[in-house]
Amino acid sequence: MISDFGLAKLLKTDQTKTTTAIRGTKGYVAPEWFKNLPVTTKVDTYSFGILLLELVCCRKNFEINAMQEDQIVLADWACDCLKEGKLNLLVEEDEEAMEDMKRVERFVMVAIWCIQEDPSLRPGMKKVVQMLEGSVQVSVPPDPSSFISTI
DSSP states (O other): OGGGTTTTTTSOGGGOSOOOSSOSOTTSOOGGGTTTOOOOTHHHHHHHHHHHHHHHHTSOSBOTTOSSGGGSBHHHHHHHHHHHTOTHHHHTTOHHHHTTHHHHHHHHHHHHHHTOSSGGGSOOHHHHHHHHHTSSOOOOOOOGGGGGGGO
């Protein structure tokens, strides 16, 4: 549910009887929840990035019945397709998207910026909107998992 992102942390602990260490929807939860790192508003940026990839590619983030094994996790597949210059594979079933591959490329790059493992690399949501609108240039993002090896 789109409205779920960011709402879980709005309640203070004295406003609810429910306490949970991790808050969010499975598949959209930022990695810092699992790594004992500080949790900031960038967790919502991460969740939005996953959602954006799903919207652009018209599929779920995790598709166990994917055509090939490297397509099961959408975020990983999208990163590979961007790196290899094969973004058309992500949207080949969508005629409209195939006719506007520059926009697809921009949206996928924005999504990958949003899902960076290192929260400090993720843009704020205001910048995300500006990048999506095209008013801010989107540079090629680094591989999101490159941060894992530095921990």
